[in-house]
Amino acid sequence: MSIKTGNRVRIEYTGTLDDGTIFDSSTEHGKPLEFEVGSGQVIKGFDDAVIGMIEGEEKQFSISPADAYGEHDPTLVQKVPREIFPPEAELAPGLLFEAGLPTGEKVPATITEVQEGFVSVDLNHPLAGKRLTFKIKISTIS
Numbered sequence: 807m808s809i810k811t812g813n814r815v816r817i818e819y820t821g822t823l824d825d826g827t828i829f830d831s832s833t834e835h836g837k838p839l840e841f842e843v844g845s846g847q848v849i850k851g852f853d854d855a856v857i858g859m860i861e862g863e864e865k866q867f868s869i870s871p872a873d874a875y876g877e878h879d880p881t882l883v884q885k886v887p888r889e890i891f892p893p894e895a896e897l898a899p900g901l902l903f904e905a906g907l908p909t910g911e912k913v914p915a916t917i918t919e920v921q922e923g924f925v926s927v928d929l930n931h932p933l934a935g936k937r938l939t940f941k942i943k944i945s946t947i948s
Contacts, residue, residue: 878935
C-alpha cells in the first residue's frame with residue numbers, strides 16, 4: 807500500500823541543515839514520528855514528501871524554507887526592555903526561550919543581542935530561513 811492523504815504513518819527520520827548539523831531525529835526521541843498525512847501535524851514539505859511511499863521505503867529529500875518554517879522575517883527581530891526578563895536571568899546571544907504573545911500564545915524566541923537596558927529578540931522560528939534535509943524510512947502505514 808502506498809501512502810495517501812489520511813493514512814496514519816510511523817517514520818524513522820533524521821533532519822539536517824545544509825552544513826550537516828543534525829537538528830532533530832526520531833532516535834533522539836526514542837521512537838518513530840507518528841502522524842496523519844495531510845492533517846497539518848508536520849510541516850508541508852514533509853507531508854508532501856511521504857505521499858506515494860511504501861512501507862520499508864527509504865528516501866532523502868530537502869525542503870525549502872517556504873515549505874518548512876518560512877523565510878526569516880527581519881520585522882520579527884525586536885528590541886525589548888531588559889526589565890521584562892527576571893532580574894536573575896543570565897541573558898546571552900543564542901539563548902532560546904518561550905515568549906508570551908498578547909494573545910496568550912507562546913512562541914520560541916532567541917536572544918540575538920544584549921545591551922544595557924535592552925535585549926534584541928528574534929521571534930522567528932529557529933529554523934526559519936533554513937533549507938531542511940531529511941533522511942526517512944517508512945516504518946508502518948495504516
